[in-house]
Each structure stands twice: as C-alpha cells, then as structure tokens.
Amino acid sequence: MIRYIRRAAAFCLLLLVALLVNAARVQLFEADELDANPANRRNTIARYDQPRGNILVGDRPVTGSKETGELLSFERTYLHGPLYAPVTGYASQTYGTTLIENAEDAVLSGTDSLLAPLPFWNEFTRGRQPGGNVVTTIRASMQQAAYDGLSGRRGAVAALDPSTGEILALVSTPSYDPERLSGTGSAVTDAWAGLNAARSMPMLNRAIRQTYPPGSTFKIVTAAAALDERVVTDVDAATDTPSPYVLPGTRTTLPNEARGCEDASLADAIRVSCNTVMAHLGVEVGLEGMVETAEKFGFNDAGLRIPSGVARSNFDTDMSDDQLALSSIGQFNTTATPLQMAMVASAVANGGDLRRPHLVDRITTDDGDTVRQERSESYERPMNPATAVQLQRMMVDVVEDGTGSNAAIDGVTVGGKTGTAQHGVDNSGLPYAWFISWAQAPDSGRPAVAVAVVVEDAAAERDDISGGGSAAPIARAVMEAALEE
Template identity: 75%
Template sequence: MTRYIRRIAAFFLLLLAALLVNSARIQLVEADSLDRNPANRRATVARYAEPRGPILVDGKAVTGSRDTRQPLRYERTYTQGPLYAPVTGYASQTYGTTLLENAEDALLSGTDPMLAPFPFWHEITRSRQPGGQVATTIKGAMQRAAYDGLAGRRGAVAAIEPFSGRILALVSSPSYDPGLLSGTGTAVTDAWTRLTGDSAQPMLDRAIRQTYPPGSAFKIVTAAAALDAGTVTDVAAPTDIEEPYVLPGTATVLPNEAEGCDRASLEYAIRWSCNSVMAGLGVRTGLTGMLDTARKFGFNDSGLRIPSGVAASHFDTEMSDDQLALSSIGQFDTRATPLQMAMVAAAVANGGELKYPYLVDRTLAADGRVVSRTGQRTYGRTMNPLTANRLRRMMIDTVEDGTATNAAIDGATVGGKTGTAQHGVGNSGLPYAWFIAWAQAGNSGRPAVAVAVVVEDAAADRADISGGGDAAPIARAVMEKALGR
C-alpha cells in the first residue's frame, strides 16, 4: 500500500513541477509576446491606470493627467498646448506618442527600470512605478516670444545656448492642441482627421522635422569653408570674382540683389549678401572642402536626436560646378532644419566648437529624486578658431551696418545673417525668409543664445533683405528674452 501512495505522490509532484515549469515559461519566456498580443487588453488598461508623469518647463508642469473614470482611466492634458506642442508632442490613447512623449515614454509611464527601487524589480513583479518627470531645457519666456513673433504664420524658430547645447526655444507655427488627441472616441478621430487634412500642416514640427533651402543664411558655412581651405586669406581684400557671375559650364547668369558685388571682398559679400562672390568662393573651395565643412556643422547627419529624432539636413555629395555654386548660396538641393541653422550660428558664436544640442536637462522620479542628467558634449570642431573670430566680426558688421540692422539690441553684441530662399517652379513661390543670429550681453564673456528663424509665407520680394524684414525682428525678440530684457 505504501508503495502505491509513494507512486501517486511522485506523480503529483511531477504534475506540480510541470505546472511550475509552464508558469515560469509563460512569465519569463512568453511574457513579452503575450503583452504585445493585440487581443490582450490588460497591458493597455494598465498603461492608463495611473497618471502619466509631467513634462516641465522652468520647473513647472506643462502637461497633466485627467481621471476619466473609464477603463482607460487617465488621459493626457496639456497646459498651453499649442505653445509647447513642438516640444512635448502628443500622448494619445488612440494614436500613440510623438516627440518627447515618445522619446521619454518609459519614464513618463512609470516603466523605466531606473525608477524601480531595486534592479530587475519590473521584470520580476511586472509592476510599474509612478510616472517620472522630464525637465526640459526650454525657457518659457523665449518660447512665448518666438510663438508670438510668428503669430500663426507658417515657420519655425530654434534657439540654442552656444556654450552648452541646451535648446532654449523650439517653436513651430501654425501649431495645434495635442490635448485634442489624448483620449478615444469620435471627438478624437474627428480632430485627427481635421488636423492631418489641414493644408497648413499644424502637426508638422517645422523646427526639427522640416527641411528648407537655407538660402543666403548658408553663406556662413561657405565662408567658413573658404577661410579654412585658404581660398580666402584676407577677408577685407577684393576678390577677383566678377559681376555678372556665370554659373560654370552654363550660360546662366547668377543675379545679385545687392550692389557693389563686383570683385567684392568676403566681408562685404557677407554684409550685403553677394551671391556672385559666395558662389564663386564655393566653387574655388571645391566639393570636398565644402562637403567636409557642411558635415562638421551637422549636415547629412541622419542620427541626430535631442532626444526626439531630427530630420537630416542635406548637402549633396556629388555635384557639378554649377550645382556647387548654387549649393554654396543655400540653393539647388541644399536643405536644412531651423535647428541645424541655429547650430551654425551657435558654432560661430562659440569659437568654432559646436556643442551637441539637447532638450532634456534631467529626468526625475515622482518624488523628485534625480534619475538622470544630460551631460554637455561636443559635437565637433566646425572650423579653425581664427575663422570663427573672423565670422563673428562679419556677422556683427551685418547687424551694425548691413542687411540685418533690424536685429540690433542696445547694450548687447549681436551677429546675424539674413537669407532669402527661393522655391517653386521657376522660383514662382513666395521666398522663405531666414535669419540666423547670436547675441552676447555687453558684460558677459560668452554668448547667451544662437537662434534661427524661418518664415515660410513671408510677404517679401526676392531681396536678401527680406530675411531682415520678416525674420530678424522675431529673432531679436527671442534674443532679448535670453539676455533678460
């Protein structure tokens, strides 16, 4: 009898072991695939069962959560949603996440392992912590100045602290309220249909996800390449580039909007934006030199993240000389995001050293414990320090007595460059008005801000000065806030 009892006991022990093995298999091996199964609603319910952590500007939350008392309990809310949409993106129960809401989703939703009290806590318990906090580098006053300056016109503003890489403002216009997409139901789907079907594309983050021909603002890159390559040794000396300038290998004359460009010096060409001189210098520097300098500034980098992904700015790797001439004045296939052009201005302001731009200063747990800090890092050296000093002086001259006088600020040193980028078939479209600049307080040893502004639908003629008329006042307003005005 005892023998049979032992056999039965052994059989039940075997069954128990099999159950334990199967349970371990489900929890450890198949857990992720079960979580991702579309038929499994538990993960979705759990995701919205607790409030989402806030995104902070100037230490104050610009996002929140609303208790709906529904199965998907907490919906995202946004304070001044259109103002900060290019920074936060949206967190939607229907359409997912974008921008910071996407890049920092694990921390904001409470699933980041760094929030756990012990290593592997989430993996073992399958639980989540209260959502963490994301403190941005954005300065609210600068963001507001840029937003109000664009006043609903299509365009964008990006501002960077040159010596650190901190992004101080990131505005896209027209904008939208991300709170309209937070929940579920017909109101959300109707808002999505309306926003995605709008010809003005309010959901497009023009500051980091749209590239434009940079026009004459790109001439700063060309000047850096020409100086570093030794194409120009004396910025005040006349060049031998004649006006009219005929594009190499063609019969096409490249026009100048400015006067006095015949054999003009580099400093005159930057101050008054001579197309002929800058196109000629780009060709003489050569594709290799131009491409090398453009890459140092960040062009053709498809991996730039702030931590949201940034569209790659573009400078062709293969061109004929006539195409290189046009590319050297920011036309042909050359394209740049506003953030990229702010990086160009920042590199000049910072003595040629370009800092990697970043949008998140630090992340915190719900109780305020610091989880991580973003360390400053160098993107690279874009040019020789002497070249940077020469470009600083030329950009200052452009503001003091050139095409960018609208950007001048009393008591501060300001350097800038206007630009007008033509587009459309036969340049039939209204030009894009560009302005890039940097500002330094009179009593400071380092620049406070570098900024880039583009206005898509500028009511401007095709003169380079249009960038000074449409975009420079917006840049000035942003720089004044950076200087504490």
C-alpha cells in the same frame, strides 16, 4: 475494474502533464508575443491606471493628468498646449506618443529602471513606479517671444545656448492643442482627421522635422570653409569675382540682388549678401572641402536626436561645379532644419566649438529627486577659433551696417545673417525668409543665445519677403528675452 481505473488515472495524469507543458510553453516562449498582441488590452489598461509623469519648463509642469472614470483611468492634459506642442508632442490613448512624450515614455509611464528603488526591481516584480518627470531646457519667456513673433504664420524658431547646446526655444506655427488627441472616442478621431487634413499642417514640427533651402544663411558655412581652406586669407581683400557670374561649365549667369558685388571682399559679400562671390568661393574650396565643412556643422547627419529624432539636413556629396556653386549659396539640393541653422550660428558664437543640442536637462522621480542629469557635449569643431572670430566680426557688420539691421539691440553685440531662399518650379514659389543670429551682453564673457528663424509667409507680397524684414524682428525678440534671463 481496478485496471480500468488505473488506465483512466494514467490518462488524466497525461492530460495534466500536457496542460502543464502547454502552460509553460505559453509563459516562457509566447509571453512576449501575447503581450504585444493588439487584442490584449491588459498592457493598455495598466499603462493608464496611474497618472503620467510631467514635462516641465523651468520648475512648472506644462502637462498633467486627469481621471476619466473609465477603464483607461487617466488621460493626458496640457497647459498652453499649442505653445509647447513642438516640445512635448502628444500622448494619446488612441494614436500613441510623439516627441518627448515618446522619447522619454519609459520615464513618464514609470517603467524606466532609473525610477526603481533597487536595480532590476521592475524586471523582477513586473511592476512600475509612479511616473517620473522630464525637466526641459526650454525658457518660458523665450518660447513665448518666438511664438508671439511668428503670430500664427507658417514658420519655426530654434534657439540654443551656444556654450552648452541647451535648446532654449523650439517653436513651430501654426500649432495645435495635443490635449484634443489625448483620449478615445469620436471627438479624438474627428480632431485627428481634421488636423491631418489641414493644409497648414499644424502637427508638422517645422523646427526639427521640416527642411528648407537655407538660402543666404548658408553663406556662413561657405565662408568658414573658404577661410579654413585658405582660399581666402584676408577677409577685406577684393576677390576675383565678376558680376554677374557665369556658373562653371554653363552659359547660365548668377545675378546679385545687392549692389557693389563685383570683386567684392568676403566681408562685404557677407554684409550685403553677394551671391556671386560666395558661389565662386564655394567652387574654389571644392566639393571635398565644402562637404567636410558642412558635415562638421551637422549636415548629412541622419542620427541627430535631442532626444527626438531630427530630420537630416542635406548637402550633396556628388555634384558638378555649377551645382556646387548654387549649393554654396544655400540653393540647389541644399536643405536645412531651423535647428541645423541655429547650430551654425551657435558654432560661430562659441568660437568654433559646436555643442551637441539637447532638449532635456534632467530626469527626476515623482518626488523631485534627480536620477539622470544631461551633460553638455561637444558635437564637432567645424572651424578654427580664428575663423570663428572673423565670422563673428562679419556677422556683427551684417547687423550694424548691412541687411540685418532689424535685429540690432542697443548696447548688445549682435551678429546675424539674412537669407531669402527661392523654391518651387523655376523658383516660382514665394521665397522663405531666414535669419540666423547670436547675441552677447556687454558684461558677459560668453554668448547668451543663438537663434534661427524661418518664415513661410504665403500671404506676403513677394518683394516684401526678406530675412531682414520678416524674420529678423522675431530673432531680436527671442534674443531680448534671452538677455533678460
């Protein structure tokens, strides 16, 4: 009898050992997989069991949290949601996170080790701290001026501080209210379906995620290349450029909408926006020189983050001369985000030094203590300082005596460049209206702001669409708000 009891005890012991081994296997080797399993709701419940940290503009939160009284205890709220949606993105219990809500999710949800009282505290305790705050570089008055200027039309505005790279305004319209996506249930799924089905694509962040042909605004890049490569040594000297200009290797002629472009100087070509001169100069610079200059401005960079990812602006690296000519005036396959073209204006305004754009100023605990401060960094030097000075003068001439007069501000030095970008099959689509600019107060030693505006105005008459007519007044309003700051 004792023998059978011993056998039963040994068998029970074996079962216990097997249970312990299996428990250890699950905890040590399968824990991460089980944590990530969509059927495991513990992480989701824990994620929403405390208020999320806030995103701030200046010293004011533009986000919040509210109690739901449900299993997922707290839900995201937004103040002036459509105005700041291109900055904040959304934090949805159903659809996840985007933009700053995504890029700084660890801070906002309280899991970032920066918020812990001691190093590795969160790792040891497997806990979280109260959500931290993300203070942005956005200026409320400039954001509002850009949003009001677009008036719901399809388009975008990006504004930078040329001296630091701080993003001062980032607007995309039409916009949406991210609070509609915050929770769960049929209202949220219906809102999601409606927003995604809308032809105006309100959830598309046109300022950083949409690329457009930049049209004549790209001529600033071509001018920088021509000056740095010594293709042009005197900006006021006549160039050997016929009008119309026959694209190299073809019988296709490139016309001008402006008058007086035959043999025009570089300064005049920028002032009145001569296609022929700038296309010819791009070919004279050559593919290698144009690619090098464009990439120093930020084109072809697929890794730019602000901290959200920015769509890659494109300048082809393998082209025939006729394609290069068109690319040099912002057509063919050349495309750019509004942020990219703000970077172009910023580099000119800042004497040739392009600062890396960034949207986050600092990270704080929920008590307001700073735990991370962003610093200004150089992105590239796309042109010589002397070239930047010459381009500044030419861009000022565009505003004072050229196509950009609608951007002029009394008593302020303003430089600009208009652009009307053709697109669609055989250029049948309504052109995009572009304007890039910068402004400097008379009593200041540095520029206040650099701005890029693009307007996709499908409701406008084709002849009415121009960078000077549609986009320049918006840029002026944003620059005036920056100067008031």
